[in-house]
Amino acid sequence: MASAPFLPPDPPHLRTGQDRIPPARPASFARIPSWVSLNRPSSVKPPHPTTTQHGQVENLHLVSLSKQGKFEQVHEFIKSMDEAGIAVSPSTYKSLFETCGEMGLLSEGRSIRGRLKNPPGFLEDCALRMYCHCGSLSDARRLFDEMPERSSFAWGIMISGYAQRGVLDKAFQLFSLLMDSGVGPNFSVYTSLLRSLVDSSCLEIGRQMHSHLIKTGSGLNASVGMAICNMYVKCGWLEGARIVFDEMAEKKAVAWTALMVGYTEANEQNDVLHLFMKMVEEGVELDEFVFSIVLKACAWLEDLRVGRQIHGHIVKLGLESDVSVGTPLVNLYVKCTCFESALLAFQKIDNPNDVSWSALISGYSQSGRVEECLKTYKSLRVMDGLLNSFIYTSIFQACSMLADINSGAQxxxxxxxxxxxxxxxxxxxxxxxxxxxxxxxxxxxxxxxxxxxxxxxxxxxxxxxxxxxxxxxxxxxxxxxxxxxxxxxxxxxxxxxxxxxxxxxxTEAEGYLKSMNRCWNHRNLELGRIASENLLRLNPDDTAGYILLFNLCVSHEKWEEAARIRKKMMEKNLQKEVSCSWITVRGQWHRFIVGDRHHPQTKEIYAKLKQIDFPDGDSEDRSLLTEEDASCILPERRQQLLEHSERLAIAFGLLSSPSNSPVLIFKNLRACRDCHDFAKHVSRVAEREIVIRDSSRFHHFKLGQCSCGDYW
DNA sequence: CTAGGGTTAG
CATH class of the missing domain: 1.25.40.10 (Tetratricopeptide repeat domain)
Structure with missing residues (x-):
């Protein structure tokens, strides 16, 4: 092997079984794997045994090794080429520098640069670019300073190097040197300088660049115009961006999008919609970027009416299945709480990516569809590359809604x-x-x-x-x-x-709390009416507004008014959330609603309730009525009180868990006073610790006392 | 040269 310098020193993938490479022979083409000729520019003819120039195969092999990141072998192979007197060609050096730059292999790049004596100018530019890509501006600057003469490329590379790493002072210093040097700057210098101005602290220097460009008239083409507009957007000066935008001779969708991004970030969503309408009027060709940003604005505004119109436009253009359009569409419907539409929009997406899935999953968790949420997550776990940190955030949220520590910790x-x-x-x-x-x-x-x-x-x-x-x-x-x-x-x-x-x-906080409490304690019906009137004007569909007023009326024994409020809710089809309680026993879920008789152990549960024999609650304090309590005022509901979901869950908990362990119950709504008393009673007579997590807090019941001090 | 998803409470 050592005697065959032009052959790969270690090509294990070429060897099959005991197959050995014959020594001291020029490269056998049958043994050059197909990847050698991959990625060659079309101008380079594929090597052929009869037309191959001296060293061409070796140079190709070198490039191939470097593209695979096998730099140890690159060095060994270069050494053997040296020994055999085969030169590494300039285009090979160029490729080696590019690869080092892409892979960030600084020391490899340095040692390759070290081999070059008096390289041609273009190779120096390549080395310079390599140093910049590797992030070593000091190496780059040393090389730049040592250059006998500097091309406009070299200037551009060095200035962009500084600009891209945010070293703005050096970038602009060098830029003014360039202005004095007599070498004309190229466009890429301008665009990369402009691109490096990314926040409001750069606005001033951005303005100077802009005026410089106007004065010299050197760079006023479309791409520089775009760069200025983007710069102003990023620096937060929308008026400036707008002026540049309005002056653009030809406005393609990109320019519009850039400006719209500025408006969404400044939370000027209506301006985004106006721009969009203008685009439609002017007949600008719309693309997926435009739709994604305009849909985001609709989502922000929760403007379903406009959102649906834009959706119609999307369907007409056949863009519904485009992942970049479909995903923000899903999000729009999620934000507008139209989950069915969101799901339909998702199903139309051709190749949903992780962003699409996270929009759907966050929709599931935001609309309380916790089980679908977890199911979807589990199905994604077995696929490749579709999970991301956004999805996990939604999953954690879903697990907190379920209060399921097992799924959550997993x-x-x-x-x-x-x-x-x-x-x-x-x-x-x-x-x-x-x-x-x-x-x-x-x-x-x-x-x-x-x-x-x-x-x-x-x-x-x-x-x-x-x-x-x-x-x-x-x-x-x-x-x-x-x-x-x-x-x-x-x-x-x-x-x-x-x-x-x-x-x-x-004390201050306590005083504040007391002052808030006093209003409720006064049970001021008149004030309550005014407050709820205003509340319902803000949002006529707010269930809480109705319920609070309903409870207030009940506490004043204004039965007819209370009934009217209930009726209004029914008419508007506003449903109060169904109260339910659940408990996990040996990893199994058991969920109960009021008067539930679906559980296989229903008989035992009701027997247990009877055995506990807690007297029918008759709480005289109606100021703390919950939604459920209020309904219990009505005589026919009184019986239900005895079968409230948390009582069923507690009874089941007592039956099915060891007598020395606490019973942990979860409830989606606030615990009612009677059931709270019931839990205290059970903790005393059964000598069991009971923990109830309701919608507002944890209650730890022990020996007839609750950790909440009867305040919740 | 431009885009889309997620956090805290009552």
Missing amino acids: AHADAIKRGLISPLYGESALITMYSKCGNMDYASQVFGSISEPDTIAWTAIIAGYAYHGIASEALGYFRKMQDSGVRPNGVTLVAVLTACSHSSLI
């Missing part, structure tokens, strides 16, 4: 293995998931792993402890948050107030 572990936990987004969702599943240890572990928690992450952990009624921890985190300099928002304060309701550690 998804968490899975996401860790795949490296798909999104910083802050996924982490905050995990904190909430573990909190809602009742495991504050895990929740705080996740929080502790975040290097720089933002407002939302802090809020998530505070809300978690508040949810569990552990005020001291919640307030401790709130103090730490303030110390860290992260600003709380309205949501944070709601969480803090929730925590405060069990503590007088922050």
Whole structure:
């Protein structure tokens, strides 16, 4: 082997069995694998035994090795070529530099550059580009400074190198040197400089570039115009972008899209729609980019009417199946809470990608279709490349709705293995998931792993402890948050107030809470009517607005008014959420609704309820009526009270779990007072710890007492 | 040279 310098030193994939390569013989073409000739420019004729020039095969082999990243072999092969007196050709060097640049192999690139004595100018440019691609601006600059003469390419490469890495001062310094040097700049210098101006801090220098271009008149072609417009968009100066845009001679869809992106980011969604209408009027050819951005604007505005019109346009153009159009369409319908339309739009997509799937999955979780959400996720797990960190964030959310620690922890572990936990987004969702599943240890572990928690992450952990009624921890985190300099928002304060309701550690917060409480305690019907009137004017379909007013009327014994409100809800087809409770026993789900008799152990469950023999509740305090309580006021509903879902779940829990373990129940709505009393009673007579997580918090019942202190 | 998906509470 060593005596055959032109042959691959180590081509294991060529060897079959004991097949050996004959020594000391020029390359056998039968043994040159097909990939040698791959990716050759068409101008280069494929080698042929009879017409091959000296060294051509070896050079080809070298290129091929480098493209496979086998640089150890590249060096060995170069050495053997040297020994055999075969030259490495300039085009091979060019290719080697390109590969090193693409793969970021700086030291390989350096050593190859080191072999060159007096290389031709174009090869120096290639080496320069290689250094820039590898991110070594110092190597690049050294080479640039040593060049006896610099082409306009070299200037462009060096300036772009600085610009792309955000070293703006050096980029512009060099640019002014170039202006003085007498070498005319090419367009790519301008566009790469403009492209490097990416935020509002660059606006001033961007304006200077713009005026320079106008003065010299050197670069006012379409692509430079586009670059200026984009620069102004990124720098947040939409007026400037608009002026440049209006002056463009020929406006293709790209230019419109760039400006629309600016408007969406500035949250000027109506301007996006106006631009779109103008495009349609002017007959601009619409592409998938235009639709994706205009659909995003509709989603923001939750404007279903316009959204459906645009959908119609998309269908006419036959773009419905395009993944770039179909995906934002799915999202539009999700945001407008039209889940059926979202699903239909998804089904029309030809090749849904991970973004499409994440739009669908987040739609499932946002519309509470938790089981479909998890089912879809599981089906994606066995496919390649369709899961991403967005999907996992939605999955964590779904698991917190289910309060299913098993699925949740599994998804968490899975996401860790795949490296798909999104910083802050996924982490905050995990904190909430573990909190809602009742495991504050895990929740705080996740929080502790975040290097720089933002407002939302802090809020998530505070809300978690508040949810569990552990005020001291919640307030401790709130103090730490303030110390860290992260600003709380309205949501944070709601969480803090929730925590405060069990503590007088922050007198101000307590006072605030008390003042809010007094309004409810006064049971001011007149004020309540005005408030709900306004609330319902904002959103006529808001169930909570009706329910609150209904409860208020009930507490004032205004039965007829209460009935009218109910009737109105029925007319508008607004349904209150069906109350249900669930429990997991040995990994199995058991779900109950009021008066449920579907469970296979129904007989035993009702027998157990009877055995507990809790007296029919007659709570005199109607100020804390929940939605369910209110319906219990009506005599025919009173019987139902005895069969509320959480009672069924508790009874089943007592029957089916070991007598020394706590019974953990989940409920989708707030616990009613009678059932709360029932749970206290059970915890005393059965001497069992009972934990109920309702829609607002955790309740830990022990020996007739509840951790919530009867406040929830 | 332009696009689409996800986080906290009541």
